[in-house]
Amino acid sequence: MSRTRDPESTKRNILAAAKMEFATKGLSGARVDDIANVAKVNKRMIYHYFESKENLFKLVIEKAYLDIREAELKLNLEHLDAKSALETLVRFTWKYYLDNPEFIRLVNSENLHHARHLKTSKEVVQANRNYVGLVQSILDRGVREGEFRDQIDPVNLNITIAAIGYYYLNNRFTGSIIFEQDLMDSEALDKRLEFNIETILKLVSR
Template sequence: MVIRSIRDNYDAADKQQRILQAAHAEFAEKGFDGARVDSIAARARANKQLIYYYFTNKDVLFTQVLEAAYRDIREQEAALDLAAFPANEAILKLVEFTWHYYLKNPEFIRLLNSENQLKARHLKTSGSTVEINRSWISITEHLLARGRAEGTVRDGIDVMQLNINISALGFFYLINQSTLSILYQKDLGEQAALDERLRVMKECIAAWIRP
């Protein structure tokens, strides 16, 4: 009986994970409003009733997809070895990490864009989003304090503004890549253009934090 219970729990967790992965792909591709539970069920090779059993409704499912997306970037960010660098260089390592994460996980940007169009309706009901992202704040708080002590980072930089700047410099470029490519008659998705963008982003942040 114990073995069967363990197996049942494993099967349930596996099914929930498959549903979350399928929902992640569906929401990223079509946005919250365009996504359909039937399509998520087909992607997950599960019936729609099972999705409602585990996640109640589409809103709860989307909320858990967002939480998982935030959890992934924050766990990878927290694993960076930033203590090996002076604070100003460590901040630029954060710029590099954020940029490369966005490039490897374009669905993360699309999910956040969809939620912003909904005025953060789902994040407002989430009980864990703030806690999940707490490390994002504490990492930069620590780097700014260390940078001031080292003399490598100037006084007066707000943690929130630093985090927003790092995110926005890459987020805006990538979410508007298609339209900007037309306006400037240049493929902003080419590797050379992406490398140039990272160089400019690092220069902007480095100039801003310099004593």
């Protein structure tokens, strides 16, 4: 049966279109008209369901964070030895950024705006708390197994794992110009991933 009305699908379409629009053009550059056109809904519906452009952005960035944290939990890193778990996490983080370039763009936008949309989001804070705990448990296990150094700060390790992927991909356009090579060709990408794994493993090894 073909329903002529479908509020859930309308909301989903708006959110998906908004995510791409905000990621491509930033918060200021994004156009509500364009979001409506891509989502194939009347512009009025955006205000009906999401109140304002600003609030729509808030929901988009919140969902983006919850999505990546959820994907990380699915890795089931508890079942691996510490070294494999850490390598898996580095690989995952890289691949996630590579497959979801919108995530990086959205995080940049949110930081340009001093994270004002995320400030009130308890859910995102909790999801991240679990994530830091996960990395801490890998570190503990690595120490017990005699593989990792003691006293490594899990937050700084987390940040570095993200950083070495994020920066490369975020700055792929300026990078490809100033380094005079295509940073996005598959050979360069593979090489970078291996480089990153090496960086992290050397950092934690005894």
